[in-house]
Amino acid sequence: MKNYFYFLFFFLIPFGCDNTKGNKLVEKSTNDSSSIYLDKAQKKNIKQSEKLKYYKKSFSILKNQTNDSITRSKLFELTKELYKNNFSEDFLESANLLTTLSTKAKDSFYLAQIHRSKGNYYKNLPNYDSSFIHYTEAEKILKKIKNNDGLSLVLINRSLIQFDTGDYTGADKALNSAYLISKKNNEIASLYAISVMMGLTSMETKDFDKAIKYFNNGLEIIKNNNNLLGEFNKETCLNNIGLSYQKKEDYKKSIDFFKTALKNKSIKSEDPELYSLLIDNLGYSYLKTGNLDEALKLFLESLKIREELKYYNLIVLSKVHLSEYYRQIKDTSNAKKEITEALFIAKKKKTHRDYIAALKQASIIDVQNASTYSKEYIRLSDSIRNVEILSQEKFARIQLETDEIIKEKDILEDKNRSLLYTFIGVVFLLSMLFVVRAQRARTKELMFKQAQQRANEEIYNLLMAQQDVIDQSREIEKKKIARDLHDGILSRMFGARLNLDSINHLDDPESVKKRLEYLNELKEIEQDIREISHDLSREKQDLINNFVSITTNLFEEQTATHSAKLTYFMDSSIKWDLVKNNIKINVFRILQEGLQNINKYAKANTITVNFRKENNELHISIEDDGIGFDVSKKSKGIGMQNMISRAIDCNGKLDINSSKENGTKITLNIPLE
Structure with missing residues (x-):
């Protein structure tokens, strides 16, 4: 993961200047037509298509001119412009012509310059083999003609190739040679680049104290020559120093350096990649020191920037860090989610080093599949290391036998192609095996979920049956009470009223008054008891059904837990x-x-649920006003398949109607016996 653990910035000039230090002094003329077209192409606000047209016209003129120093000088200027504007095919055509002309004229200076420019071109593809050959040839020619102008840049660029392919010893050797040349010529930008590069090489060999020393040397160069270098070099060195301390597990010191770099507020807007690296590294140090809230905040901010810029290798790093954070807080679900996404992106974008780092983290988080991830990690690590060893050996042979390797270039390219095809074949085979194993694991998980679902249904049936027994017992008891009230108390009260009514013939005013009061009171008691009896008799019919109660609880829980407004109607x-x-x-x-499903994907504001009965059929609809989806393109997941399967079990029919931005409506029709 070395390509994104630290931020590489080199103020390197792709081609070099025209000063030949006594080797060649070319008088430039702007009166010929090739120079006129070249000047037209360099005007501001001109379209790329127009530029290319003028460059082609200039090249067409130059290739028919006499092979002299002026023609080669102009052709070199044209080649530089084609490279800067990314016209790759035209650049190669111009560079190859200049190589031919310089070889015929035995012009070592331009031959060295064009080898150097081809080295830059192939390095950016990247095609490290071709790039290394051209850099080595440029170095050999410049040393032969004793021209050190630009030699340090050739050595630095060559060391970058060796660094990226794991040849740290070779890179260190090239950098030391470049340092002596740059020191003698007082090449500030090269000295800074060499210091940073030496620091990174030391980090890879785990000599962190030496790395810090080199990065501090880079800071000293910036301090004394800040105007001669590009922006944010200071912050880059601070980031690398902080990262060195982080590797040493001195997290408190690393936090100080990252914070110092982040004091430059313009980084966020002007160099978001460097800013994302700084806050991600700072977040990781916070994670290791226990400041979890701040760590999560920085990880998420860094991930957002990288996703916007589509820096996929950096996105993988963010997700690996997030998985480590969730693991630390024992959120296994999110930890697995993040590392799974990291593996997917690294594999899809074919960033093998990122994939290896994600595999290592996955083996820690996913305990069940740890063995599989570990084996894959070991296999790919060994494979990449073998490729690096082959590259180191190859570069050594190039330096010792440049002429012989140039002759055998085609054979080596065939070997490399075969090696690449073999590697791709192995990776593909392992990927297929991984997919098969993952599918089996998914099938087992699905079977387990189905078994669990059946168990839940059996439990629910038992609960419903138990509820029915309770309801039956309650009904019997209520009827008994109603019967006792009606046949016992009411009969006695009715008899009392008749007795009172029989003595109503007494004409005594007081007796008449009291008798009427008693009669009225007995009537009221009789009416109350009658109402109680009737209430007990019809309570069963008025009582809310158990299913209705469960469904209502589900709706209340939905309303309390989620922001979407839910309304429902039950016939x-x-x-x-x-x-x-x-x-x-x-x-x-x-x-x-x-x-x-609505809560997970729909982003709905309102949800409507209706239960209706029509023509002895139960009609249920679930409707939302969310973002919807294309039903024809959306694959049916386990949840949707289960819904369809349940509808079939009820001899019913399930319809799903949806389109993008128009919400979703699920309709279920079930016949009732």
């Missing part, structure tokens, strides 16, 4: 106590799954 004509238990179970599960 009172539906007699749930006559509906079979398996239908109620399946309806409840479909309703539950539908609401869960």
Whole structure:
């Protein structure tokens, strides 16, 4: 993961200047037509297509001119412009012509310059073999003609190739040679680049104290020559020093350096890649020191920037760090999610070093599949290391036998191609094996979930059956009480009223008054008891059904937990106590799954659920105003398949209607016996 653990910045000139230090002094003329077209192409606000047209015209003129120093000088200027404007095919055509002309004229100076420019071109592809050959040839020619102008840049660029291919010893040797030349010529930009590069090489060999020394040397160069270098070099060195301390596990010191670099507020807007590296590294140090909240905040900010810029290798790093954070807080689910996404991106973008780092983290987080990840990690690490060893050996041979390797270039390219095809074949085979194993694991997980679901349904059936027994017992008891009230108390009260009525013939005013009061009171008692009896008799019919209660609880939980507004209607004509238990179970599960899908994906503001009974059929609809989806393109996941399967179990039909930005409506129709 060395390519994104630290931020490389080199103020390197691709081609070099025209000063030949006594080797060649070319008088430039702007009166000929080739120079006129070249000047036209360099004007501001000109379209790329127009530029290319003028460059082609200039090249067409130059290739038919006499092979002299002026022609080669102009052709070199044209080649530089084609390179700067990324006209690759035209650049190679111009460079190859200049190589031919310089070879015929035995012009070592321009031959060295064009080898150097081709080295830059192939390094950026990247095609490290070709690039290394051209840099080595340029070095050999410049040393032969004793021209050190630009030689340090050739050595620095060559060391970059060796660094990227794991040849740290070779890179260090090239950098030391470049340092002596740059020191003698007082090449400030090269001295800074060499210091940073030596520091990075020391980090790779785990000599962190030496790395810090080199980075501090780079800071000293910036301090004394800040105007001669590009922006944010100071912050780059501070980042690398902080990273060195982080590697030493001295996290407190690393935090200080990252914070110092972040004091430059312009980094965020002007160099978001460097800013994302700084806050990500700072977040990791916070994670290691226990400042988890701040670490999460910085990781998420860095990830957002990298996703916007589409820096996929850096996105993998962010997700690896996030998985480590979630693991530390024991959030296994999110930890697995982040590392799975990291593996997917690294594999898709074919960034093998990122994939290896993600595999290492996955083996720690996913305990169940740790063995698989570890084996894959070891295999790919060994494979890449073998490729690096082959590259180191190859570069050594190039330096010792440049002429022989140039002759055998085609053979080496065939070997490299075969090696690449073999590597791709192995990776593909392992990927297929990984997919098969993952599919098997997914199938097992699905079977387990189905078994668990069946167990839940059995438990629900038992609960419903138990509830039915309780309801039956309650009904029997209520009827007994109603019968006792009606046949016992009411009969006695009615007899009392008749007795009182029989003495109503007494004409005594006081007796008449009291008798009427007693009669009225008995009537009131009789009416109260009658109402109690009737209430007890019809309570069963008025009592909310158990299914309705469970469904209402689900709606209340949905409203309390999620922001979407939910409204529902339940037809009172539906007699749930006559509906079979398996239908109620399946309806409840479909309703539950539908609401869960809305919460996960729909981003809805309102949800409407309706229960209706028409023509002895139960009609249920779940509708939302969310973002919707293309039903024809959307693959049916496990949840949707379960919903369809449950509808079929009820002899019903499930329809899903949706389109993008128009919400989703799920309709379920079930016949009732």
